Every structure is written in C-alpha cells, then in structure tokens.
Amino acid sequence: MRFSLTSQTSVDGVTEQSFTLGEIPGVLFTPEGAAGHRPLILMGHGGGQHKQAPGVLAGARLFASKGDFAVAAIDAPCHGDRPKNEQFIRFVGDMRTRMAAGEDPGELVAAMHDLLSEQAVADWRAVLTAVRELDHVGDGPVGYWGVSMGCGLGVPLLAAEPRIRAAVLGLLGVRGLAGSAARVTVPVRFLLQWDDTRVPRQQALELFDALGSAEKTLHANPGDHGEIPAFEIEDALRFFVRHLG
Template sequence: MRFASGTTSNGVSERLFDIDGIPGVLWSPAEATGGRPLVLLGHGGGQHKKASGLVARARHYVSSCGFAVAALDAPGHGDRPRTEQDERFAAGIRERAAGKPVGSLIADYNTSLAVRAVPEWRAALDSLQGLDDIGTGGPVGFWGVSMGSAIGVPLAVAEPRIIAAVFGLTGREALVEAAARITIPVQFLLQWDDELVPRESGLALFDAFASREKALHANPGRHVGVPAFELESSQRFFVRHLLERESGPV
C-alpha cells in the first residue's frame, strides 16, 4: 500500500492510496491510534471512489462513529483505465438509451466486474488491516448498492472478515445463489418504482439471503431516489453490529 496524499478537515483524515495499481481512499479520525471497525464502501455504476455521496457517507461514519472507511475505484471506473469490455458495455448503454430495457445488460456487466473486483477488495482489506489505526482482527462491514451490491454480495461470500452488510438496488439475476450462502446480518434497500431493477427481482434477492437477521427497507421512488434518512439507518445498523457486538446479543 502506497499513500499518495492526505488532507484533514473537521476531524476527519482523508488519504489517497494505491495497492498494486488499484486506487483507493481511506477516511479515519484525525491522528487516530489503535484498532477500530472498518467499513468498506462500494460505489455505483458510472461513479468512483470519491463520488460526492460516497464521501459524505464516509465522513459521516468517521465523525459520528469513529469508524475507518475505505473505497476503491471499481474496474473501468474512476482513475482506472477502461478495457475493451468496458467500452463495449458503454456502447451498449448508449444504443439502448432510446427507451430499450438495460437491466439485463447491466446485470451481465456487473457480474463480470465482480470477478475482477472481489480479489482486489480482499487484497486491499489485508493491507488496510495492517495499518496501526485499523488493526488486524477488527470487525468489518460493507455498504454498497446497485453495482456496489453486485460486487459486495460475492465479496461477502468470499470474505469471512465481513460481519454485516448493507446491500440493495439490485435483483436476483446472477446473485441469488451467492445470497443463499450469506448468513451475516443484512440491511437491504429497495426502491419501489425502480426503473432499472424490477420490484419482483429485488424482493426475490432479499428473500434469498440466508441471514437470520435481515431487514428490508422499501421506499417509493426511482433507482437513485433513496431517501437521505437511510444514511442514519445504516449508521445505526453498523453501530449495532460493529461497535456493540461485544456488549451482548444484537
């Protein structure tokens, strides 16, 4: 892990880093020492590690909970070069822009991204937990919706260090078998009028999770219309499972 630059404001440190050519960013309490919970953030399709919503979420988790928070650019996003496959997907989206359904195209592309991204996230987690202000063995959570879930669901299957996750805005296509292997607590976001993910598909994916504790948060609105109050809800979820897990049943 190589740190490129860092800034601090309002008690939150933000450091850009690189792991074997994979760019990322780490937020943590300024001048923090000792171990702490780590939350991994997966950005949505067409976004990047420092999308405004992701930065706001990260800073909120750090300042309100004392978590460390990390995000990576997904393959073909942010500061990473696009492959021929990435270019074909972008061309396909443009071709379907005239009212044709894009859900199946997005699902297939996200599946291919997950194959590349899951090993990258696991390597990043190894490096992040080697830092003094995070530490090895601490609790890890994952938050990611839409493309973030397409990567996060198989990541949670492969990575036992993740003990709680917020997913959503995605359907059962290519994810239902992986979801059936997930038993950690899950909070799932669903937009009732999602134009990209059919309601029935999202509900089927939620149903597939084998978790004893799982909560469906369904709100009216389209794909990008998740209410702002869901930020506080996810914070309470992570506090319960990453901070309070040692104090008794959750």
C-alpha cells in the same frame, strides 16, 4: 502488491488519505487524530461512479466522524481513475445499442456486474488485508456498504470473504445473484426504493428473499433509484455500530 499512501487532507474532523494498492486507487477515511484499532467499513460505489462520488463521501464521512469507524473506498475495475479495458469499452458500446433496441436493461446491468465481479472481489480482498495492517485501522470487525453496482459486486464479495461481518446492500434485482446471495450469511440491511425506475420492485424483493442471512431487514422508501432518504444513512450507521461496534 505495494501499498502507498499518496496524499492526505482533513475535512470536518475526518482525515482522508488517498492510497494505491498496486493498480487500485482508494481513499481511507478515519476520525482526525485516530490512533489504535477500530472497526472498518468497505464502501463500494455505483455504476459509472467512483471512490469519491457524493453518496460514498456522505456515508464515509458520517461513519468516520459519528461512528469512529475507518472507511475504505476504492475505484471499481474500469471506473474512476482506473483504465477501461477493451472488453469493457466494447461491452458499454454494445450495451447502449442493445438498450436503444429495447433490450431489458436489468439483464445488461447483470452482465456488466458479472464482467467486473471477479476482479472486484480480488481487489477488495487485497485492500482489506492491506488496510488492516495500518496502525489506526487494525484487524477489528469489518462491514461492507454497497448499493446498485456496489450491491452487484458486493454480494459475490460477501459470499467469498469471511472477514466481513455485516453489510448494507440494495437498489438491485436478483438477476445473476441468486446463487451468491444464498451463500451470504451475515446480517444484512437491504435498501429498496419503492419507485425505482431502474430496478423492478419485484426483482429487488427477490434479491432480498434470496439472501441466506438469518438476520436481514428490508428498508423500502418512496422515491427513485438515487433518492435514498438521508435518515437511512444515519440508520445504517446504527446498524454498523450494532454489529461491528
């Protein structure tokens, strides 16, 4: 697959370079004027979001500016600038019908992640290889950030990819992930929202429980799915510095 840098801009001391790797669109965030190798964080977005969703941008800019990290974000399969295939369109339509009919949304969300995860894992592994060849990234330690769908696609990635050494996950239940979670062995920070109306608390606790990592820490805060407090992003930066810095 061909790697191309397509455009570049700088915001508050962080350079954001759009790229494509084959059909995968992405953005690479680095400290302005970065030269030489640095640790890399891969950031997976939530369902229905994309590589420049507000939550991704906030984290990526903080990690690059305050932690001197490189950060790569890509559109997940069938998300953002990527075409939605027929199977996905059919699945989303079907999902709406089944949710309206009162089916358990958790089950449908797990099935959606299952539909995307094989491609998502292959995408991330290819992007990881390509981005590490850049002079201002290099082959230093690698971390992963992904909550909600970013967790649903991140757990299989962590189970498959030994180059990733630490991860922030969360906002998701155990359904469909127990097997791959047990194969995760790197340090994990797991974010849980105590009043999450989309993810039953008990199922999120079970996903934390299922992770095979010897070092894993659950951080639970009041509030709904999208309401992770800002201090947890600062805390995640320190987590990455501790494990990758």
